[in-house]
Amino acid sequence: xxxxxxxxxxxxxxxxxxxxxxxxxxxxxxxxxxxxxxxxxxxxxxxxxxxxxxxxxxxxxxxxxxxxxxxxxxxxxxxxxxxxxxxxxxxxxxxxxxxxxxxxxxxxxxxxxxxxxxxxxxxxxxxxxxxxxxxxxxxxxxxxxxxxxxxxxxxxxxxxxxxxxxxxxxxxxxxxxxxxxxxxxxxxxxxxxxxxxxxxxxxxxxxxxxxxxxxxxxxxxxxxxxxxxxxxxxxxxxxxxxxxxxxxxxxxxxxxxxxxxxxxxxxxxxxxxxxxxxxxxxxxxxxxxxxxxxxxxxxxxxxxxxxxxxxxxxxxxxxxxxxxxxxxxxxxxxxxxxxxxxxxxxxxxxxxxxxxx
Ligand code: AMP
Numbered sequence: 001x002x003x004x005x006x007x008x009x010x011x012x013x014x015x016x017x018x019x020x021x022x023x024x025x026x027x028x029x030x031x032x033x034x035x036x037x038x039x040x041x042x043x044x045x046x047x048x049x050x051x052x053x054x055x056x057x058x059x060x061x062x063x064x065x066x067x068x069x070x071x072x073x074x075x076x077x078x079x080x081x082x083x084x085x086x087x088x089x090x091x092x093x094x095x096x097x098x099x100x101x102x103x104x105x106x107x108x109x110x111x112x113x114x115x116x117x118x119x120x121x122x123x124x125x126x127x128x129x130x131x132x133x134x135x136x137x138x139x140x141x142x143x144x145x146x147x148x149x150x151x152x153x154x155x156x157x158x159x160x161x162x163x164x165x166x167x168x169x170x171x172x173x174x175x176x177x178x179x180x181x182x183x184x185x186x187x188x189x190x191x192x193x194x195x196x197x198x199x200x201x202x203x204x205x206x207x208x209x210x211x212x213x214x215x216x217x218x219x220x221x222x223x224x225x226x227x228x229x230x231x232x233x234x235x236x237x238x239x240x241x242x243x244x245x246x247x248x249x250x251x252x253x254x255x256x257x258x259x260x261x262x263x264x265x266x267x268x269x270x271x272x273x274x275x276x277x278x279x280x281x282x283x284x285x286x287x288x289x290x291x292x293x294x295x296x297x298x299x300x301x302x303x304x305x306x307x308x309x310x311x312x313x314x315x316x317x318x319x320x321x322x323x324x325x326x327x328x329x330x331x332x333x334x335x336x337x338x339x340x341x342x343x344x345x346x347x348x349x350x351x352x353x354x355x356x357x
Contacts, residue, residue: 003356005071005296007031012070012092014084016043016052018336018346019076019272019318023278024048026288032296037066044336045076067091074250074295078104078270094252095199095295099252100270103246107149107180110231110267117245119238122257123183127174133167135157136181143184146170148177158216160184185264187257191225194276195239196251196290199297203243205236206283207305211255211275217344221275223282227258233263234263242268251276251291274346278309280352281332307353314348325350 005011011027013020016038023044024034033050034042039057045051051069055062063084067073073094078101083096103113111121119307125136127146137144142164148157157177159170171179190213195205210225211218227235239254255266276287285293285301293300314321319341325331335348 004298005032009071009131009296010035010050010069011292012037012066012073013045013049013076014038014041014057014073014080015076016045016049017076018043018044018348021048021336022277022288022334023074023076023272023291024050026286027054027292030289030292030298031298032292033245035066035070037063044338046339057081057260060087063087064091074291075101076271096246096248096252096270098321100246100248100252104268105150106268107147108178111180114242114265114268117241119241120262121182122264122266124187125181127171127179127181130168130171133171133179134180137161137164137167139251140181140183144225145182145184146174146179147182148174149180150177156216172349185257185266187259187264189226189258190255190266191227191235191258191263192221192253192255192273192275193235193239194251194273194279194287195236195243195320196287196294196300196303197243197248198294198300199249200299201244202300203240204289204303205239206276206279206303208232208235208256209275209311215336215344217315217346218274218313219315220313221278221309223278223309224307231258231263238263238265250294251287251295274349275311276314277334277349278311279303279305280334281353282307282309305356307356309354311351312350312352313346314350316343316345316347319347322348328352330354 010033012035016036021044026036035051036045036049037053073092127133144161144288146159161170190211191208193208209221209223210224212220253269258265272287279286282305283303332351
């Protein structure tokens with residue numbers, strides 16, 4: 001695909017969650033259509049998509065029919081089965097590309113890639129068994145965090161090791177899956193950069209946001225982040241470095257730890273990111289539009305920040321506060337159209353906006 005998408009063209013999105021929903025809204029605002037592919041029935045993105053395919057990622061006929069009806073394929077989550085991508089790739093361009101996905105699907109591939117670029121991460125070591133964990137602990141020390149290399153998100157598949165006695169329990173929590181041991185970073189803050197790269201190589205980064213997690217789940221993102229001008233520049237340069245190295249097209253999220261020694265990369269997400277939701281009220285062009293523009297082969301937009309924003313996730317029963325939030329001024333409410341709230345389930349978010357000072 002070399003020509004920019006024309007009005008009415010169709011973007012195929014793998015995954016139908018809230019990120020797909022907000023991408024579909026952005027696409028429709030730009031006169032483009034979205035076809036969502038999602039195994040679960042009634043996905044949040046389905047309410048606002050032009051078309052929805054409900055089928056498994058192993059359904060070859062459904063994947064072929066989906067590809068035949070779209071101009072380009074993108075995704076809203078990174079753990080898409082490889083076989084599905086192998087097939088889709090022969091039929092339509094996938095943006096961002098397979099390498100970006102492969103790197104972010106596996107923590108060891110991700111850290112090796114980042115370190116190979118000269119970017120700092122927490123100290124880490126691959127762990128396959130009890131002997132491997134003992135050896136890793138001997139070099140990395142305690143406290144440390146053991147994480148499954150694949151399929152971890154929102155703090156799932158992680159176990160803290162405060163003392164060597166915690167090691168057997170942490171290993172058992174990995175349920176036999178390959179793991180990586182990370183040294184515990186005594187960070188001053190967590191920040192993230194949401195950045196985009198266009199098909200022509202143009203790069204645009206949003207202002208870094210400062211993130212607060214609770215129980216491994218993002219609770220709030222605040223812009224501006226409390227970062228020195230030097231670290232703010234570093235954060236943006238790190239994101240640009242990653243985007244260029246991956247020949248990336250689309251929006252990428254980079255999570256960083258702020259330490260006295262500088263910024264460490266925690267992880268990268270090859271997609272729009274929860275910590276970029278503030279851009280919906282903080283910028284003329286938000287992360288969702290930026291991703292659609294990139295994937296469509298259009299020029300990137302101006303993502304300058306013109307407001308101070310605090311984004312707060314509405315998790316589980318937090319949605320009960322919506323009637324009160326509706327009366328608050330300076331608040332934009334985003335609800336994902338999900339069914340019953342469950343603990344840990346992201347139901348929506350709010351952006352509290354103040355004009356930029
Ligand atoms: P992750 O799924 O790797 O993004 O981890 C979820 C959250 O756990 C992060 O946002 C941090 O708050 C915390 N965390 C993860 N890894 C580390 C680490 N090596 N040191 C300290 N905190 C961590």
